[in-house]
Amino acid sequence: MRIVAATDSDYEFIREHDHHIAEHLILPKIRGNEIYILQNEDGSIIGWMRYGYFWDNTPFLNMIWIDEAYRSKGLGKEAVLFWEDEMKKQGFQGVMTSTMANEEAQHFYRRLGYRDAGCLLLEDEPLEILLTKTLASKGG
Incomplete structure (x- = not known):
């Protein structure tokens, strides 16, 4: 899998x-550069991930999606670890994400x-679990 920053040509997708x-x-x-495209070896798009910032200073992974045919192959883990490494390169010491309590993603x-x-409880929505991770410093 290749992970590349999205470009204007990815807008329609x-x-x-x-x-x-x-x-x-x-x-x-x-x-x-807050959207990454996940590509198969032939360059076709098999997913994407998108992030923003919580409190305008903590990278927050808003969305990761991988085509069903490519799931359960370790690509989600590879993508998240890539994103974490990119955030570490930018000097961030921690990252965040969230998932609904009724989704398996929390275990991932x-x-x-x-x-x-x-957690966050919005009207007519399942409980949203907020998750954080401290990024290991270089050499540690």
Whole structure:
């Protein structure tokens, strides 16, 4: 799998597939290098991940999606670890994400070293679990 920063040419793909982002925010996030495209060996798109910042200072992984045919092959782990490394290169010491309590993703993140940090309860939604991870310093 190749992981590359999204470019303007990926706008239509993101607009058509990521239904959890306001359309007018897609290009600014692409241009801010906050969306990565996951590609198969032949260059075809098999997924994406998108992040922002919690409190404007902590990288927060908002979305990771991998085509069903490519799931359970370690690609999600590879993608998250890539993102964590990118955040470490930018000088961040920790990252965050969240998942709903009724989703299996919570176990995926815990296996990657994320720890429960709190929750959010919105009307008519399952409990949202906030997860954090301290990034190991270089050499540690």
